[in-house]
Amino acid sequence: MSIVDEVESRHASARDGGEVIYRHRVATRLTHWTWAIALFFLLLSGLQIFNAHPTLYIGKQSGFEFDNSVLSMRPMRNADGSVDGYTTVLGQRFKTTGLFGMSGSAENPSYRGFPAWATLPSYQDLATGRVIHFFFAWLFAAAFLTWFFSSLLSGHIRRDILPSLDDIKSLPRSIGDHLRFRFHRESRYNGLQKLTYAAVLLLIFPLIILTGLAMSPGMNAAWPWFLDLFGGRQTARSIHFICMALLVVFFIVHVVMIVAAGPFNEMRSILTGWYRTDPEKKEEHGA
Amino acid sequence: MSPLAINRRRFLTLAGVAASTVPLSGCDALDGFLSNQSPVRDVLASANGLTYRAHRILIGADTLAPEFSESEIRQGQRPNGSTDPSEPEYLALKDKTFADYRLTIGGLVEKPVSFSLAELRNMPARAQVTRHDCVEGWSCIAKWTGVPLSAVLDEVKVKPEARFVVFHCFDKMNLGLSGAVPYYESIDLIDARHPQTILAYGCNDQALPVANGAPLRVRIERQLGYKMAKYIKGIELVSTLAPFGSGKGGFWEDLGYEWYAGI
Structure with a gap:
């Protein structure tokens, strides 16, 4: 091992410190990337569809x-x-x-x-926008339903997504830590993470799927109560749009947090499942 | 830590970062895959077949589209597409307030006939206050009066080999260099026999205005506006959509819109 390698390796272990744990199972990683790809295409084709009547x-x-x-x-x-x-x-x-x-x-x-760089295709083409949107809508909804029911049965939602009472209690501290970009790399999600993922996965995801369905004249015949739930087709369209905007905000914060918390470690955990936690500190050492 | 682990970690991170920046390089990068001739587009469009089948399983053949109260009609029916056809054949009929109009029904039927507007008005009528949804995204509530298409089909006796109803229209749509082509549309027999599928001659308690498709337009309440052909000249029962236009079953379908527009 050369000097340079040794220094780098020491630096890495000093920075990463703790134990590498298996944090994300393959199902979690697969659904994450299915959603990421589907939502990318859904967003850009959705803005194309919006542009037909903005x-x-x-x-x-x-x-x-x-x-x-x-x-x-x-x-x-x-x-x-x-x-x-x-x-x-x-x-x-x-x-x-x-x-x-x-x-x-x-x-x-x-x-x-929306401008050309934000739509798929870049030129105005509602028909193709719809073709893209509905293909990825099927993919997105199928991944969501699979995730939801298997996570409900496996306890993943209860264990890892829904915030516990302790999580809620520690929320103010958790928010303060995030604002100072002070991250605690632990095996479990912290309170703010749980709350955010719960809102995205259990609120915005179902809502954006259901308001999408509520815009379908065919589905309106099958489930007319659905329209009443959202206050009419045009309200459903507005809610669908708001959900999209919230997901864009989530995406931006999500990426900023990944970069701030250590993109190497974060990327590795969502690609391979392995995540390096903070070293266990019994006492604080001065720098 | 072994050098291998570092390399693997670096590789995965770089791959991840690279993958997430590809789409950011500009959406026109993907345009080539999305043109109407592209096989990628064809694969994506196969999801529309899935939607059609899912809807046919999920939605009963006779399940009605929501109807509204007359108090919810808050504006005139917004016209779209052709709003004032200039074809000589149409203008001649319009001049005489469609007194000479005859709807011809042919193709795979036992008894091809034609009906005048007065004859259609004397057939059993249905009135419905429904929401018209344009593919562009807007909606408009209006009252439609007309004769159920199923009643007309019973008169002509549809042959068993018929699978689709094609609507031929007076209005032509301009396609630029390739000239103007007549508007046409088609539906399957489930939608054709649906109780709310009517050949409408009235809108909001008045004779159907020219802008909305006078003298006759079809209402297919569980699908989008472009399916509901206006200025209907004739109806044809067919076993295949291949002979018409580019064979996709309608003017907008030939331009890339999906044939089943229940979504």
Whole structure:
């Protein structure tokens, strides 16, 4: 072993310290990556579908002769004759040229809700957007149902996902630690992790699947009560969109946390299952 | 720690990081796989067949689409697609407020016939307040009045080999360089026989406006708007959709939209 290797190895063990444990079973890793791939395509094709009618409403129908819109991304003409992209949220209007409502270059502007880089295909093609969306919707829902029922039976949800009373009690400390990027690498998820995963897996995932189904006129015939549950097809469409936005926020925080907590260790654990925990410290040593 | 472990860890991490940045390199990178001729698109589109079969298992043949109260009609029916056909044949009929209009029904039937608008109005009628869902994402509630398609099919006696109902329309859709092609649509016999599938001649208690498909349009309440052909000229019962347009069963289907639009 060369000097350099030795130094690096020592550095690594000092940094990683603790025991390497088997943290994620193969089922967890498989569903994680199935969801990651499916959600990537669902997001970009979903924005393509949204662009076909970039306005969201509350209620059973879309108001053309009355106003029940809650969000809209459209190009509008200014008083001086120029055109800008505007995003209207609950009656508040924001100029969002370049991002929402109007994007592309100054010479060749594109009038569309989300910009080309955020949609699949990049050009406007609702039919293909739907083809992609429904393929990955089947994949996503199948992975979710498999995960949900097997995790319910195996106790994974109760043991690892649902926060315990102790987890709730330690939540303020857990939040404080996360905000300071102070991570405790343990075999189990901490309270904030459990709460976040519970919200994503047991709330947002089912909700985004169910509101998706509630937009299907065929399913509306089969389960009309479903529409009442969400307050009408257009409300379901808005909830579907909000779930998407929440998942995007989750994804960003998720990736930031992985980078902050140590991308090597985190990536290894979700790819191979093996995770290096913090060394057990009986007493704190000064630096 | 052995060098192997370090390498393996590095490899996995780099692979993971690399895999997660590929999609970020720009969505147009994937456009080539998604054109209408691409085999990748065909594989993805096979999920639509799954949806169709799942819906046929899950949704009873006669299960009704939700109906609404008249108080929920809060606006006129929003028109879409062709709203004012300019084909001479159509204009001539429109000039006489469709007095000379005849709906022809042929193909795989025992008794091909044609009906005038007055004859259709004298057949048993059905009125329903339903929600029209456009593939674009919007919805609009309106009241539709018409004759159930099943009643018309009973008159002509459908032959057992018929599998689809094709609607031929007066309006042509412009396809740019390749010129204009007539709108057409098709459904299976389950939707054709569905109690809410009507040939509508009335909308919101008035004669069907030109913008909404006068003199006759079909309502297929468990599918999206593009299935509900407007300006219907004739109905044909067929065993295959191959001879029409590009063979996909409808104008929008030929352009890549799914034939079963219950989703």
